[in-house]
Amino acid sequence: MRMRRFLLAVLIGVALGALLIPRLGDEDDDAPSSAPAITVRDAWVRATVGSGGMTGAFMVIENNGGTADRLVSVGVDAEIAGAVEIHEMTIGEDQVMRMRPIEGIDVPAGGNIELKPGGYHIMLLELQRDLTPDDTLTLTLTFESGAQVEVSAPVRAME
Numbered sequence: 001m002r003m004r005r006f007l008l009a010v011l012i013g014v015a016l017g018a019l020l021i022p023r024l025g026d027e028d029d030d031a032p033s034s035a036p037a038i039t040v041r042d043a044w045v046r047a048t049v050g051s052g053g054m055t056g057a058f059m060v061i062e063n064n065g066g067t068a069d070r071l072v073s074v075g076v077d078a079e080i081a082g083a084v085e086i087h088e089m090t091i092g093e094d095q096v097m098r099m100r101p102i103e104g105i106d107v108p109a110g111g112n113i114e115l116k117p118g119g120y121h122i123m124l125l126e127l128q129r130d131l132t133p134d135d136t137l138t139l140t141l142t143f144e145s146g147a148q149v150e151v152s153a154p155v156r157a158m159e
């Protein structure tokens with residue numbers, strides 16, 4: 001009697017396992033359509049004026065996927081800038097605009113986020129040389145999902 005109960009338990013276990021395996025397979029099939037699909041357009045970097053040692057990079061980040069993602073870090077050639085931060089610009093209670101480093105920028109599923117002067121931007125710090133309008137920088141954007149996007153950003157003077 002005990003043996004039969006044990007066998008029954010094993011059979012149920014096998015049956016449940018058989019049910020789970022095809023489900024996992026289905027999720028794999030769905031993965032490509034729900035994976036984030038990040039694209040970047042209209043990227044540019046502000047030409048340096050004087051010896052500030054820093055400048056901003058701006059762009060539109062689009063998420064064509066079905067899952068929200070988050071820009072978490074940006075890399076650039078160390079011969080261009082010694083450090084890169086993600087910044088946000090806000091108006092304080094004293095009505096003075098200030099920028100501050102933030103952990104990341106959310107990019108909603110099926111939406112986009114604009115990095116622009118006066119708002120979110122990428123801050124290039126410890127510049128190793130002047131950036132003039134005939135330059136083009138390559139920025140590497142890393143997202144929380146693990147996606148990496150290389151962006152070619154021409155240097156432009158601020159109008």
Ligand SMILES: [Cu+2]
Binds near residue numbers: 056088122
């Ligand atoms: Cu900044």
